Structures are given as C-alpha cells and as structure tokens.
Amino acid sequence: LTGDREVFPAWIRERKDFQVFFPRFSDHVITDEEILQQGVPKEPSERNIVELQCIARWIMKIPSTSTFLDLNQATEIAKLAKYRAFRPQEYVFRKGDVGDACYLVLSGEVHILIDGEKVASVTKNSAFGDIALQLENATRGADVQAASPPGTGNSSSSPGASTPNSSLPAIGCEVLMIMAEDYHKTLARCQTRRRKHLVNWLHTEVTLFRDCVESKLHFFELVSIDVPLKKGEVLYTQGESVGAFYIVRSGRVRLEVDIQYEQESAGFFGFEMFIKGQQTRAYTVVADSPTVELIALNRVDCFSPYFSFTPRAQDRIHDKNDKCRDMALRMVQQQLRAFRKSQSAAAANKNTPNHPPVVVQRKFPHSHETPEFQFPRLRPAKWKADNEVVSALQQACQ
Known part of the structure; x- marks a missing residue:
C-alpha cells in the first residue's frame, strides 16, 4: 500500500x-x-x-x-452577505443617501466624515451603516470614505491609483455588505433579545437618560455596543484620542491619572468628547472587579443628527468632569505638600549615619573570619584529574 x-x-x-x-x-x-x-x-x-x-x-x-x-x-x-472592495478615498456612501445596507469591514479602514471633517474611523473586524436601517425612511447622517493604505499619502492614493509593484488598483477597504431586506431578516431579528431589557435599564438606572423620550433611548440602544472586561484589563490609557462614551452596566472600573476614582454600576465615563478643547483621554481606565460589562456609544453616534443629549444630561456630564478634575487637583496638591514636607525634614536632619547602608554581621567576632569566608565565591577547581580527557574538560569549564 x-x-x-x-x-x-x-x-x-x-x-x-x-x-x-x-x-x-x-x-x-x-x-x-x-x-x-x-x-x-x-x-x-x-x-x-x-x-x-x-x-x-x-x-x-x-x-x-x-x-x-x-x-x-x-x-x-x-449566505446573504455580498463582497465589495473600495479604492482609496472612494465613498462608500454620502450624507443624505438612503440607508439601504450595512457593512462589515474585512480589511482596511474607512473614515466617518461630517461636513468634510474626519470624526472617527472604522477598522477591520468592525461594522458600520446599520443605524439608518433601524429608522423608517432614514438617510445617512455622515459621509463614509475608504482610507488610504498605510504608508501612502493622499497624492498617491487617489481613486484608481495603483500600487507600485502591481498593475491592480489599490484597495482602501474590503467589506461584506448586508442589504436592508436581509438585515431585517437576520441581524435585526437576532438583536431582539439584547434590546428587551436595555431601554428600560437605561431609563431607570442611568441618570443621563431619565429625562429622555423613548425614541431617543431606542436610538442609543440600536447603536450601543457591549464591551466585556476582566479584572486588570485596560480599556484605554491617558493621552489616547477620544473614541467612545461608556456606561457601566455591571462591575466596577477604576479611573487613574494621579488619583484613583472608582466608577460602579450605572455610572458613566469617557466624557472628554463633551468638553470643549479636550481631544485626548484624561484618564486611564482599568477594570477593577472580576467581571465588568460596559455599554459603549461611539463618538459619531453621540453627536448624530438623530439624537442629542438633553441640557440636563449635558449638565450632569460637565458636573462629573468638574468633580474628577477637582479631585485630581486636590490629590496632586496633597502629594506636593507631602513631598515638600519630607524634603524639609531631610534638610533639617544634619545627623549623617556613621555606618554604611549594608553591614556584615559576623557570627564569631573573635575567629577573625572575613566576609569572603561567610559568602564564598565560586572558584575553579584546583584538583586536576590524571585522565587527559577529564583534564581537558576541566580546562574547558574554567
């Protein structure tokens, strides 16, 4: 065989x-x-x-x-998703277009543009375009444009541009497209379980949404994403660009800068996007309980034309920002005072120690033993074997 x-x-x-x-x-x-x-x-x-x-x-x-x-x-x-590839800077859809499909990004990246300004990016293994499918006769609220491949500039990556080593046109992004009719047969039907309790929880437990009408809550429920974390995992670090707003559904997270500020269930964080002039994260966020469940709202969705936070909710966001900032300032001032106090105490203490920082305590002071005897070093063996082979190995080991 x-x-x-x-x-x-x-x-x-x-x-x-x-x-x-x-x-x-x-x-x-x-x-x-x-x-x-x-x-x-x-x-x-x-x-x-x-x-x-x-x-x-x-x-x-x-x-x-x-x-x-x-x-x-x-x-x-x-079985229903269709493949589409877009050239760099080619538009997937424009603001005002009828929402007829949603997209899953296979490779590359797309930019979300509002009035020609980039407000967010959607990268590989992410979805976009499903908001307009959830609202009757809805149109697109922003432009979505395929990004240029890494390492290329705008001048060399216009639509139809080719890669240097290939005659094929460059690809800005590849997506799987799910048409609206197919979406309602599959994804929309599957999301029913998640929606069942979320709207009621947002309205009753989260202070930001207590004065929201049901249609606005429904919009937030549609665009929100569940983010699970385990203890010790870092959600984002201080200085990163602002990307999303978060609500703690269960568990506890820790906001760190020079302080530690804990945020428990029904609390919210990631509010830098609502602060004028704040473009980066002010805190590092770390999961502080065995399991944490977050609800994330993308920056684009927070400023969507279909929804806006009520004035009372915006006041709560600014109050939370002021509270965290004031706490950080107090802790920094407290640390500075403690540091200056220790420096003053050290300067006032003129007594210098008359012994080195490490002292060898002899077991038998009258035996004239030395530290080298107490802590012997590894030395090559003095004995030399008669066998030539063993002797050669001894020399090699030395």
Whole structure:
C-alpha cells in the first residue's frame, strides 16, 4: 500500500478546494484566513459550507454582533452577505443617501466624515451603516470614505491609483455588505433579545437618560455596543484620542491619572468628547472587579443628527468632569505638600549615619573570619584529574 499522499496525484492535492475538504491528504494545511480570502469574494450562492462557516466565525468576532449571534445565525448572514472592495478615498456612501445596507469591514479602514471633517474611523473586524436601517425612511447622517493604505499619502492614493509593484488598483477597504431586506431578516431579528431589557435599564438606572423620550433611548440602544472586561484589563490609557462614551452596566472600573476614582454600576465615563478643547483621554481606565460589562456609544453616534443629549444630561456630564478634575487637583496638591514636607525634614536632619547602608554581621567576632569566608565565591577547581580527557574538560569549564 502506498502512503496517504500517494493516493491522489499532485495536481489534485494542489487544488484549494481539495485542501479545504481533504486536509489529511493535502500537501498544505489551509488556514481560516486563507479560507476567508478564498470564500469572501465569491457570490453568496457559490460559497461552500466550509467557507460559509469560516465567514460565520469571523462575523461572530465583530464586537457589535458577538454578544447575540450563534454559529447558525451567523451562517445565515454569511449566505446573504455580498463582497465589495473600495479604492482609496472612494465613498462608500454620502450624507443624505438612503440607508439601504450595512457593512462589515474585512480589511482596511474607512473614515466617518461630517461636513468634510474626519470624526472617527472604522477598522477591520468592525461594522458600520446599520443605524439608518433601524429608522423608517432614514438617510445617512455622515459621509463614509475608504482610507488610504498605510504608508501612502493622499497624492498617491487617489481613486484608481495603483500600487507600485502591481498593475491592480489599490484597495482602501474590503467589506461584506448586508442589504436592508436581509438585515431585517437576520441581524435585526437576532438583536431582539439584547434590546428587551436595555431601554428600560437605561431609563431607570442611568441618570443621563431619565429625562429622555423613548425614541431617543431606542436610538442609543440600536447603536450601543457591549464591551466585556476582566479584572486588570485596560480599556484605554491617558493621552489616547477620544473614541467612545461608556456606561457601566455591571462591575466596577477604576479611573487613574494621579488619583484613583472608582466608577460602579450605572455610572458613566469617557466624557472628554463633551468638553470643549479636550481631544485626548484624561484618564486611564482599568477594570477593577472580576467581571465588568460596559455599554459603549461611539463618538459619531453621540453627536448624530438623530439624537442629542438633553441640557440636563449635558449638565450632569460637565458636573462629573468638574468633580474628577477637582479631585485630581486636590490629590496632586496633597502629594506636593507631602513631598515638600519630607524634603524639609531631610534638610533639617544634619545627623549623617556613621555606618554604611549594608553591614556584615559576623557570627564569631573573635575567629577573625572575613566576609569572603561567610559568602564564598565560586572558584575553579584546583584538583586536576590524571585522565587527559577529564583534564581537558576541566580546562574547558574554567
């Protein structure tokens, strides 16, 4: 009998579809990434079951879908999603367009533009465009443009530009597009479980939303993302660009700058975006309980034309910012006073120690032992073996 690889000729073993279905007999074990690259560009009806399940596993990794989709539901979406590639600086859609699809980013990056100004980015393994699908006859609230590939400037990455080493046009981003009709059959239906309690919780437990009308709460529930954390995980660090606003659903997080400020359930943080002139994070946020559940609201959604925080909610946000800032200032001043006090005490103390910082305590003072005897060093062996081979090894070890 011949070996496994002898059963099939080489030209069959080299086929990618053979490698997918019969990895035991192939010369190359194909990875999920390769299956994804192979299956995504196909028409939905042409994808085989292995490719569909690979795409489904990828869809389940997207933060906005990971909390409520199982493999079967994600596979149904994979059967309907269509592949699209956009050139650098090509518009995915424009402000005012009818919302007819949502998008899952496979590779690259897109920029969210409002009045021509970039307000946010959506990167690989993220979703966008689903807000307009949730509201009846809604239009797009911003422009979405494919970004330029890393290492290229705007002048060299205009639509239709080619890469230096290839005749193919450069790709700014690759997406899976889910049409509105398919979205309502799949994703919207699957989200029902998550929506069931969130609106009521926002209204009753979170002070910011107590005076919000139901339609505004419904909008926030649609665009929010669940963010789970484990103790010790860092959500973001001080100095990073502002990206989202967070509400603590359960657990406790710690805000650090020169102080530690704890935020428990129904509290909120990430309010730098509402402070004029504040473009970076003022705190480092660390999970401080075994499990933490956060609800994240993207910066773009917080300033969406479909929603605005009430004046009372904005006052609460500014009050929280002032409280944290004042606490940080008091703690810094307290630390400065303690430092100056210790410096003054050290300057007033003129007595210098008459002994070195490390003292060897002899066990037997009258024996004239030395520290070297108490703490012997490793020295080469003085004994030399008669055997020439062993003697040579001794010399080599020295």
